[in-house]
Amino acid sequence: MKEVRESAYKELDSVLSSSFKQYRSRNVSINGSVLVEKANDLAKILKSEDFTYSRSWIQRWRERHGLVHGKITGESAAVNLVICEDWLENEWPEIRRGYNDNDILNGDEAGLFYKLTPDKTYRFQSESCAGGKLS
Secondary structure: OOOOOOOOOHHHHHHHHHHHHHHHHOOOOOOHHHHHHHHHHHHHHOOOOOOOOOHHHHHHHHHHOOEEEEEOEOOOOOOOHHHHHHHHHHHHHHHHOOOOHHHOOOOOOOOOOOOOOOOEEEEEOOOOOEOOOOO
């Protein structure tokens, strides 16, 4: 088994790990570019002027924290059923009043995907990788 080196930037390593956990707990997709930006921002905040990003640093950081790269599947994080039921019971009847059934169309799948979130993310090995709508 390959030995993973300790980070020379222990505080940055720890803060980046905490930040990663917070984002993933909210089902936010995190790819390599996001990790790089976050690491650089945190290095500035922590006044680690001599920190320079490298692909190998991110790779070792991922190995230290047991992260893997995987595709986001499903949309289980996309829908709050309580809000949907409340809307259907209280808002929808008022909105549809005065319309015939033939006048109501479903535009659910129409959308503009400007700045679409990634469909892959880094995640902990033991974490399931369900996401929300990609729009």
